[in-house]
Amino acid sequence: MKKYQEDLTQKLKKLPLSNLDTTLSHILEWSKPVLTLEEFQNFKNVVEKFSINEGPKLQNELQNFMNQSEGSWLSKFWLEGYLSGRGPVQSETNFALVINPYYHEKIEKVEVKMGMIIYQLTKIYKSFVEGTFPLEQTKSGQYIDMSFYANFFKSIRLPDEDMDHFYRGEAGTVNNFILIVKNGHYFKLYVTDETGSLISLKQLVANIQTILAIKLEEMQKDLPIHYLSAIDRKESSALYTELMKKSKNRENFETLADSLFVVSFNEFSDEGKADRIKNMLLHPENQFFSKTMQLLVTKNGSVGFNFEHSAIDGVPTLTILDEVIQAISQDSEGKLEVEVEAEKATNLFSKLEWEIPEELIGKMNLASRTAALEVEKFSMTHHVFNQFGKEAIKKAGVSPDAFFHIALVMAQYEVTQNFKSIYEPVAMRAYYQGRTESARPMSVEKRSFVEAFFAENRTPNTRELEELFKVAALAHGERIALCQSGKGVERHLFGLKKMAEMKTDKGINSDYFFLSEGMKAIQSDFISTTGIPYDILESFSFAPVNQEGFGLYYGLLADRIVLDISSRQENERQSKELLKALCNNLVRLSELTEAKGK
Structure with missing residues (x-):
């Protein structure tokens, strides 16, 4: 196994550590669509306090920890996060x-x-x-972990x-x-x-x-x-x-x-x-x-x-x-x-x-x-959306992943009349011992599009909706790229939190930030998603992370989309409503973007 571990370190970059101010700026931006104006202002005050007081100290501790780590500074902490689960x-x-x-x-x-x-x-x-x-490489020839x-x-x-x-x-x-x-x-x-x-x-x-x-x-x-x-x-x-x-x-x-x-x-x-x-x-x-x-x-x-x-x-x-x-x-x-x-x-x-x-x-x-x-305790529903797949979406000039997640936000709003946090993992295999980052697809741009689309007494303005859609899709791609570059938000904050747990003897108390209502809203995982498209799969299932929410697999294949949704049994009706709304909104977006299938 040495070839795929120690030897591969020479061909891969080390997972970087983002600038603290940049991460805190992003977390504020990412929190906006899931908070009210009052909640956002409260969270902004919490973030500002953290950026001046405990944040820089924890950033320095994490930087030192990273410098002393042979592999990824995240790897050990991330594994322990799983192993600490008691359910x-x-x-x-x-x-x-x-x-x-x-x-x-x-x-x-x-x-x-x-x-x-x-x-x-x-x-x-x-x-x-x-x-x-064989060692794995991207299409551009870059080695991956x-x-x-x-x-x-x-x-x-x-x-x-x-x-x-x-x-x-x-x-x-x-x-x-x-x-x-x-x-x-x-x-x-x-x-x-x-x-x-x-x-x-x-x-x-x-x-x-x-x-x-x-x-x-x-x-x-x-x-x-x-x-x-x-x-x-x-x-x-x-x-x-x-x-x-x-x-x-x-x-x-x-x-x-x-x-x-x-x-x-x-x-x-x-x-x-x-x-x-x-x-x-x-x-x-x-x-x-x-x-x-x-x-x-x-x-x-x-x-x-x-x-x-x-x-x-x-x-x-x-x-x-x-x-x-x-x-x-x-x-x-x-x-x-x-x-x-x-x-x-x-x-x-x-x-x-x-x-x-x-x-x-x-x-x-x-x-x-x-x-x-x-x-x-759990309900599982499987569905194959056969009207079109990723090839038709790409022909319309749209990222299939962005297209899907915009439809998902539309469906969530239609069913819950609310905007709640969504989890989307992004692979970080360009880095040694890289695992995943969270992109948090819920964005201000998606919310703006969805609110315009479902606005009451709206005078249809296709051109305006098309423009809002393009902005939302572009923002989605930029967030994915940010995560792939190792400059995502949540794993950085997770590392800072681990430093705080290790340094309690130094009087660093940052619970007011990590346990704030703003952080809880961002990390609530109301819908936890994963999308790894393979034809060999009939289904891909996992239980919901949030007991009130849903687990969702989406397989964006050439001519179809495989969907598996899970929920607690008491939320089965809503999970089926969400699945139906998702399929309806995929069709609506295809009409808006001319992503036509069969």
Whole structure:
């Protein structure tokens, strides 16, 4: 992995630190559309006080911290921000992807499908270890960060009472294995041998066939361990600590941590898209949610993945998965299945046996009930907007991302009669250990356009609206570019806040700024969005960050837009209204800009 970490530092820039006055000027500008005039004036006073008093001191501390950091000054803090979360990870940090059946439905046998994906993922891991995976570059030839690829494999988020720990095993090619979970039972399956060579695909499939053929009654009855990963982290830590007192359990948890990834074979409902989306994100059956990467395959042949987000991000995730899925789709006629039939399995697997103390059985049963209830707290809705996609938008001379977010602000206003904060992550992979910045798409320019568009008794003035739209789209692009240049606002403020937490002994008290109503409004994440367009995806789901708000995936594909929206169950009606309004406003904008599709 050295090629993608230490060696790559010579080809990448270090994440910069913005000027304090510039950041504070931006945060005031970004706050305007989500605050009343009175709230804005109050926040302006808070910002001015901070800029004179605590701000410069914290900026100096952060500058010193940056100078002493070999990598990104943000990386450690950002990881700890995730690990400090105390809620269930499946609804607090995880994201799930369902693979478009088009890419695998012709492979009829589930065990063949599983084997092909396992083989390709292992092949990619081996190429990272051996340094043969090509360095990634932008279209202009600029190298981009790959340091976090190591975090996908042999890794897990380990529970602790106050803050979790991220574990990553030592990289190597010899005797690597995965875990397959079926009916609550764990099977260790080798995927490379003692020489570091890949186990053949035929042998993988033959072993998977054997595992899936084992009947539950032939196994020792186990209480599913994975439920401890589906509850609050403090409670999870307590169960984990008790189970670790038994040497057999301790060895099993080490095996779980050091497995390349987990494969979950599930029998939950997946006949409808809504079922697939919700269950692959939240259903606790056979899922160990704190494992960084899980492949999910159902008895009906649906394929998905569940990722724990702490140490990885969406863009590198899709880079890996696109390579895997494109590779298996090349054998989509299922020719391999005929060859596998006669293969006899060399026994490459073993079953893990757990030892659960009698006094913990009640707590484990409670964990299973708690995990099941978590599923019912959320609503997921999937929709494909087929009238046009990004190609038609680009032909109209508009950035597809700006177009979409203007339509989203229109929809939010139509449904809520308000302007609330929206989160949009922006990849910062031009910098070593760069993760993401937040662009905060809600802007004064978008608000001005939306208010003009929906103004009562408005005399239609298409030219005026077109001009306001262009200004809003341009402002959106400028904000994205600002974030991509490493000069975004929120990660800088996050770093200053971390300095304040570390320097409380020096009498620096800046809570009046970081906990102000203005900051709360900006960072409320009423709609948390992500938009990573890949044809291999049927859906991309995550729970809402704001309990009153929504999680929204938008995949801007060539001829369509894939939409997945999540909410708390009590907000399901409003989430469907928002989705309907979003689609209506996409059409309205297409009429204004002549972004016509089919």
